Structures are given as structure tokens and as C-alpha cells.
Amino acid sequence: MNFTTWAVIGTGALGGYYGARLQQAGADVHFLLNSDCDHVRRHGLRIESVNGDFELPQVNAYQNADDLPACDVTVVALKATHNHLLPKLLPPPTRDGGLVVVLQNGLGVDEAAAEIVGPDKVVGGLCFICSNKVRPGHIHHLDYGRITLGEYTADQQPGGLTDRLARLQADFERAAIPIALTPDLLEARWKKLVWNIPFNGLSVVLNASTVEMITRPPTRAISVALMEETLAAAAAVHNRHIPPTFIDDMVSATEQMKPYQPSMKLDFDAGRSLEIEAIYGQPLRLAQQAKLDVPRLEMLYHQLKFLNDRQMTRKNS
Amino acid sequence: MNFTTWAVIGTGALGGYYGARLQQAGADVHFLLNSDCDHVRRHGLRIESVNGDFELPQVNAYQNADDLPACDVTVVALKATHNHLLPKLLPPPTRDGGLVVVLQNGLGVDEAAAEIVGPDKVVGGLCFICSNKVRPGHIHHLDYGRITLGEYTADQQPGGLTDRLARLQADFERAAIPIALTPDLLEARWKKLVWNIPFNGLSVVLNASTVEMITRPPTRAISVALMEETLAAAAAVHNRHIPPTFIDDMVSATEQMKPYQPSMKLDFDAGRSLEIEAIYGQPLRLAQQAKLDVPRLEMLYHQLKFLNDRQMTRKNS
Numbered sequence: 001m002n003f004t005t006w007a008v009i010g011t012g013a014l015g016g017y018y019g020a021r022l023q024q025a026g027a028d029v030h031f032l033l034n035s036d037c038d039h040v041r042r043h044g045l046r047i048e049s050v051n052g053d054f055e056l057p058q059v060n061a062y063q064n065a066d067d068l069p070a071c072d073v074t075v076v077a078l079k080a081t082h083n084h085l086l087p088k089l090l091p092p093p094t095r096d097g098g099l100v101v102v103l104q105n106g107l108g109v110d111e112a113a114a115e116i117v118g119p120d121k122v123v124g125g126l127c128f129i130c131s132n133k134v135r136p137g138h139i140h141h142l143d144y145g146r147i148t149l150g151e152y153t154a155d156q157q158p159g160g161l162t163d164r165l166a167r168l169q170a171d172f173e174r175a176a177i178p179i180a181l182t183p184d185l186l187e188a189r190w191k192k193l194v195w196n197i198p199f200n201g202l203s204v205v206l207n208a209s210t211v212e213m214i215t216r217p218p219t220r221a222i223s224v225a226l227m228e229e230t231l232a233a234a235a236a237v238h239n240r241h242i243p244p245t246f247i248d249d250m251v252s253a254t255e256q257m258k259p260y261q262p263s264m265k266l267d268f269d270a271g272r273s274l275e276i277e278a279i280y281g282q283p284l285r286l287a288q289q290a291k292l293d294v295p296r297l298e299m300l301y302h303q304l305k306f307l308n309d310r311q312m313t314r315k316n317s
Numbered sequence: 318m319n320f321t322t323w324a325v326i327g328t329g330a331l332g333g334y335y336g337a338r339l340q341q342a343g344a345d346v347h348f349l350l351n352s353d354c355d356h357v358r359r360h361g362l363r364i365e366s367v368n369g370d371f372e373l374p375q376v377n378a379y380q381n382a383d384d385l386p387a388c389d390v391t392v393v394a395l396k397a398t399h400n401h402l403l404p405k406l407l408p409p410p411t412r413d414g415g416l417v418v419v420l421q422n423g424l425g426v427d428e429a430a431a432e433i434v435g436p437d438k439v440v441g442g443l444c445f446i447c448s449n450k451v452r453p454g455h456i457h458h459l460d461y462g463r464i465t466l467g468e469y470t471a472d473q474q475p476g477g478l479t480d481r482l483a484r485l486q487a488d489f490e491r492a493a494i495p496i497a498l499t500p501d502l503l504e505a506r507w508k509k510l511v512w513n514i515p516f517n518g519l520s521v522v523l524n525a526s527t528v529e530m531i532t533r534p535p536t537r538a539i540s541v542a543l544m545e546e547t548l549a550a551a552a553a554v555h556n557r558h559i560p561p562t563f564i565d566d567m568v569s570a571t572e573q574m575k576p577y578q579p580s581m582k583l584d585f586d587a588g589r590s591l592e593i594e595a596i597y598g599q600p601l602r603l604a605q606q607a608k609l610d611v612p613r614l615e616m617l618y619h620q621l622k623f624l625n626d627r628q629m630t631r632k633n634s
Contacts, residue, residue, distance in 0.1 A: 302538050
């Protein structure tokens with residue numbers, strides 16, 4: 001491995017799977033957990049994967065970030081809803097200047113890490129994976145798994161394909177994790193939003209599968225209109241000009257997908273808080289700052305906020 | 318009574334209540350029913366009302382419109398989703414030139430009657446009533462009950478306060494039905510849409526009560542934005558300029574309402590088809606013809622169409 005020591009901040013469906021793959025490939029991995037820590041410390045991690053099941057009977061499990069060693073790479077695999085914890089969680093494993101790889105969707109997530117460790121230490125990553133935590137320490141990896149990695153830049157210009165991206169790619173691929181590199185992380189983030197904005201949100205609001213949404217004309221019309229607003233926002237906010245044919249590509253890809261529950265739908269059905277701000281709130285606010293009207297994005301944002309707020313209120317009452 | 322014989326087309330929560338009140342006041346009322354006809358013919362109508370319960374052991378009940386006598390007034394109290402039946406149902410009771418009073422919400426409903434009986438025979442009505450059919454022949458009138466009546470005009474100009482409106486008002490009021498008259502039916506229809514468009518649709522999509530929708534900031538923001546689009550549509554489509562303060566009035570009125578399930582929510586929960594076209598589809602199409610962009614109205618229309626189509630498909634499969 002190019003990078004020897006790894007910290008995983010957030011050992012859930014995503015961090016648990018990728019971290020276990022890295023340890024399986026020989027990396028020295030340190031897992032930060034919350035409620036599952038005791039269990040994982042005693043029993044390790046069990047990965048049930050479409051690519052082959054495996055177990056790691058012994059892993060380095062931590063409940064307190066302060067106990068993490070300084071690592072070459074720190075992988076942020078928390079839900080973006082927990083990014084307010086990063087100022088406490090990131091400094092210990094990055095104290096000797098290691099890299100941070102932010103495996104989160106949406107906008108503003110790389111910035112959250114960059115504010116703590118400095119912009120030149122941050123690599124952003126977009127995951128395309130179906131994976132669930134079924135029990136403490138037990139991850140079910142159902143399908144896909146690819147990560148797209150790109151350099152974060154403070155000036156919002158494309159960061160290019162750097163040597164360290166190539167070294168990260170080599171390490172991940174040694175761990176059986178397919179990696180694509182992008183010279184333009186922001187463009188990749190916006191492209192991912194083109195899919196996430198319609199299908200994550202509408203799946204929650206309408207209790208609908210991707211198949212239903214893309215097949216039935218009314219939801220197909222909303223989805224395409226939301227994609228058009230997202231393209232307009234990418235251009236107005238960050239001067240990223242995604243061609244309109246990309247919308248056709250996303251529609252075709254969705255038509256050909258196996259029936260799939262978007263992650264926000266899984267979160268909602270499980271009573272977990274939704275990643276609304278990274279995927280909707282931040283793009284909306286940036287579009288508004290750029291004087292761009294995105295009424296459908298705004299309405300979907302408000303519908304999701306209503307549903308999430310109500311669910312969280314009921315849960316806590 | 319100024320008008321002696323009355324036909325009620327559609328003897329449900331609305332037609333059953335108003336028709337029974339008219340018969341109770343001495344009118345000669347002829348009720349058209351579908352599946353409930355036999356039951357009502359044998360047992361009559363039973364009204365449980367906030368204004369006092371009463372029973373009509375004997376009513377004139379018809380299963381077939383062709384058997385209806387010619388009437389002075391024919392009240393259309395069907396769901397607007399059944400207006401495709403009007404060409405069969407309206408001609409018999411109106412064959413001697415009687416009036417038609419259309420008790421439906423939305424746009425295009427007066428036109429549906431006018432195409433059959435001629436524009437000069439149509440009066441439009443907007444009901445503000447909480448009423449349910451709890452069993453065949455058994456109507457529960459929970460609250461309110463006022464009807465706003467206005468003249469339909471083919472040229473979309475205000476029809477004024479005519480003598481026949483005053484005579485209709487007198488008859489309804491004799492039957493303990495509060496009546497307001499409007500010189501401008503189209504304006505009244507748009508004003509009603511200002512409330513119906515946000516609260517009917519969002520209550521279905523978000524499974525929310527009016528209290529929740531008006532209290533929580535995200536749904537309040539959507540509601541106000543939808544009201545603004547409705548005002549813009551009224552101006553662009555029919556040159557009706559509703560003042561923006563009307564939005565504040567609707568917000569305050571909703572805040573002060575008792576918890577209330579909009580009729581579309583009741584229909585949805587009961588598995589009945591929703592009045593989407595009259596309340597959303599028609600205003601949307603008219604706005605589009607007037608080159609006005611109403612993205613939120615369009616998105617809510619599509620969301621409702623998706624939910625309704627899916628529910629109707631499941632029901633029939």
C-alpha cells in the first residue's frame with residue numbers, strides 16, 4: 001500500500017465496507033464507532049458482499065476520536081448530517097498532516113473538512129454503492145461499490161489528476177474497490193446531484209421506487225425538470241456546464257437500473273435524519289446567491305424538511 | 318320557494334346534505350343516486366348535522382337520470398372527476414329549460430355544464446362545508462355549510478348580481494343554507510383556488526393537516542409560494558387581480574381554523590379518485606396558454622397525478 005495507516009470516521013454501511021476491504025488488503029485500519037464500538041471490538045466486522053463474504057475477527061475499534069493514532073489517510077464516512085462533529089473527530093487522526101478523503105454526497109462537505117485540516121489535505125469522493133448495516137458490525141454489500149475521487153480546491157477550479165490521487169486509486173484498487181478519478185471534483189459533485197436531487201427526494205416524498213418514478217409520466221416530468229434546474233444551478237453557481245444530453249443519459253441509466261432504493265429513502269424508512277442540507281439546502285442557497293430561480297428544487301427541499309422535521313420531532317417526543 | 322322542483326345530481330356528502338335541507342324546507346326534490354339508490358329509496362336520508370339532526374324517511378330516489386322529471390333547478394353535486402357523465406345526466410332534468418347550479422371547485426366545471434344546457438342557464442357555486450357520507454343514505458355534516466353563488470358567463474366577464482341569484486339565495490336560506498352572492502364567479506373561483514391549491518394538494522402529498530402545514534416553516538413557505546403563483550395565474554389567465562393581502566388573509570384564516578382535513582385528503586384516504594384536473598390541471602393549462610410559468614403548481618399537479626394514478630391502478634388490479 002502507498003498509504004499504510006488509515007482512519008475510518010463513521011463505521012456504518014459505507015465506512016464499514018470500505019474500511020474492511022482496506023484492512024483485508026493489508027492496510028492498518030483504525031475504525032471510529034459510536035454505539036457499535038463494544039460489539040465490534042469484541043467480534044470484529046462481518047461483511048456479506050455480492051463480491052464474496054468475509055470476516056475480520058479483530059479490528060482496531062475506537063469510541064473516542066482522541067484515541068485514534070495519526071494516520072496517513074482519514075476517510076470521512078459519516079452521514080453529512082453529522083458533519084458538525086468533524087471539528088472534534090478530524091484533528092486527532094490528521095495531526096501529523098495526513099490526507100482526508102470525504103466520502104459524502106452533495107455540496108459543502110469537502111469545505112467542512114477543509115476548514116479543519118486545510119484545503120490542500122482534502123480529497124473528495126463520491127460513492128456509488130448499495131450497502132446496509134444490518135446489525136452492529138455486520139454490513140451487507142448488495143451491489144456496485146465504485147468511488148469517484150477528485151482533488152478539493154479552495155478556488156473552485158479543477159484540481160487535475162494528481163500523483164496522490166493515483167496513489168490513493170492504487171491502494172483502493174488493491175483492496176478490490178473500483179476507483180474512477182476525476183480532474184474536476186466540483187463537476188463530479190454536480191453531476192451526481194443531477195441524479196440525487198430528483199430521485200432521492202421524490203422517493204421519500206412520494207414513497208416511490210426509481211422504477212415507478214422513471215416509468216410514470218408525471219414523476220418523469222418532475223425528475224427531468226429538476227435535472228434541468230440542477231444543470232442551470234451548476235452553470236450559475238460554479239460555472240460548470242454539464243451538457244443537456246447528460247440528462248438523457250441519467251434517464252436511460254435509471255430506466256436500466258435494477259429496482260433500487262435511494263439512500264435517502266432507506267434513511268427515512270429507518271427513521272434516520274436525512275442528508276437534506278448537503279444535497280438540497282446548499283445547492284439551493286448557492287443558486288439563490290447567484291440570483292438563479294430554482295423553484296422545484298426549493299419546493300422539494302421544503303417538502304423534505306417538513307417530513308424530516310416531523311419525523312425527528314415524533315421520534316424525540 | 319321561488320323554485321319548486323329540484324334535481325340533485327350526485328347524492329353524496331354535499332348533494333345529500335343540501336338536497337335534504339331543501340326537501341326539509343318544502344321543496345320537491347329528486348335525488349339521483351348510484352349504488353345507494355335502493356337503500357335510499359327504502360329508508361330515505363338521515364342527516365346528522367352540527368345544526369341539528371333530522372331524517373327524511375321518504376325521498377324521490379332515481380338510479381337512472383332518464384327517469385328524472387324536468388326541474389326548475391338542477392344541482393350538480395358530483396365529484397368533478399365524474400363530469401364526463403354530465404352529457405347523459407343533465408339533459409333529462411333540464412329539458413324544460415331549468416337552471417343548473419354547479420357545486421364544484423376549480424376551473425372548467427361551469428363550462429362542462431354550459432356546453433350541455435347553454436351558458437345562460439348556469440350558476441356556479443362554491444361550497445365551504447365539512448360533510449361526509451358515513452353510510453348509504455347517512456350524511457354527517459360536521460361544520461360550516463355556506464355556498465357562494467355567482468352567474469356563469471361565456472365571455473368571462475363578471476355576471477353581476479342578478480334577480481335569479483337573489484331568488485336562489487332566498488330558497489337556499491329558507492332551507493337553512495347560508496348563501497353569499499358574488500357578482501364575479503370567476504374571481505370567486507380563483508380566490509377559492511388560492512386556498513385549495515396549496516392545502517388540498519400538500520395535505521395529500523405530505524400526509525399533513527392544515528395545522529401542521531401552516532405552522533411549520535417549510536410547508537408555510539411552499540403554501541405562500543403556491544398562493545403567489547395562483548394570484549399570478551388569475552391575473553394572466555382571466556385578468557382577475559386579487560390583492561396580495563388576500564394571501565395574508567388566507568394564512569391567518571388557516572391558522573385560526575379548527576384542525577380540518579381538506580376534501581382531497583379525505584378522498585385520497587378513502588381510495589377515491591382526486592379532483593386533480595379541476596383544481597390543478599385546468600389552472601395549469603390555462604396559465605401555460607397565457608405563457609405564465611407556474612413551476613410549483615406544475616410540480617404539485619404531477620405529484621398528485623402520480624399518487625392518484627398509482628392508487629387507482631392498485632385499486633383496479
